[in-house]
């Protein structure tokens with residue numbers, strides 16, 4: 001007999017109106033224990049709905065969500081909606097803003113053993129680097145600090161699954177990078193399964209062991225970040241994750257690529273400029289500075305595409321360059 005999957009969605013549909021692009025439809029995915037899973041998709045693709053279905057805040061109209069083989073109960077079947085072995089951190093954090101950080105976290109534990117309650121609360125604050133904020137009121141914290149308090153408050157009850165809705169949406173890049181690393185460490189140190197949703201694909205690529213790509217309420221693909229990125233099964237995935245060039249067969253042929261399928265995809269970093277012998281040349285239409293790299297927009301026989309260049313300053317608008325495309329994916 002095969003083992004029972006940790007978390008399983010079987011053909012789950014939840015639509016809010018008789019409108020095909022609201023909610024999610026026929027979602028089937030398996031989630032393994034102890035992993036970080038990122039659900040990535042544009043605004044309105046159904047990410048929050050998917051989290052709510054897993055947690056039991058909304059019920060599927062058809063299909064099933066199974067946690068360790070048992071159906072997750074919906075809000076109609078539970079006095080306090082939400083699965084007992086899961087916790088969800090939403091974008092509004094759900095904190096008592098006038099209480100101290102320590103009290104927000106410790107209040108989640110019973111008073112049966114006060115010493116244990118104190119020790120566990122302090123340890124959890126240390127794990128999330130907020131020990132020094134224990135006596136501050138939540139109202140006086142920054143967005144990043146509040147996010148950490150919300151995670152600590154959820155984690156103190158030792159859930160098996162931590163669901164996070166856009167955990168980085170209100171943070172600047174520096175704070176975001178530190179919190180990303182901390183979330184990864186949290187999963188490794190505690191063994192909790194983390195499912196987070198983000199509209200920023202970089203979060204998923206950097207953090208997750210499994211990516212789930214949602215589009216218009218449907219899962220279009222899932223897999224490890226490197227597999228999904230390097231061998232996308234859908235052109236949309238390449239556009240979402242890496243601003244891929246997606247060309248029609250005619251456009252591909254115009255720049256010297258062989259096209260057998262109906263679409264040809266290649267990432268800007270798969271294009272090499274002036275490297276090795278090639279008879280293909282293109283006109284540089286524009287150059288955008290990106291820090292360590294520059295994005296170069298090229299035009300060849302009427303087809304426009306983008307390349308990444310690792311030597312900022314080397315190319316200027318109006319120059320002609322030779323190019324090669326190292327790799328393509330066809331659909």
Ligand SMILES: Nc1ncnc2c1ncn2[C@@H]1O[C@H](COP(=O)(O)OP(=O)(O)OP(=O)(O)O)[C@@H](O)[C@H]1O
Nearest residue numbers: 016021022023042043044045046047048049050199
């Ligand atoms: N309670 C609701 N009633 C009606 N429509 C809803 C409801 N909740 C979500 N929707 C619709 O379902 C679709 C998916 O919404 P959802 O919030 O799950 O997407 P999302 O990917 O999380 O979006 P965002 O990134 O903007 O938060 C949207 O078109 C949304 O308007």
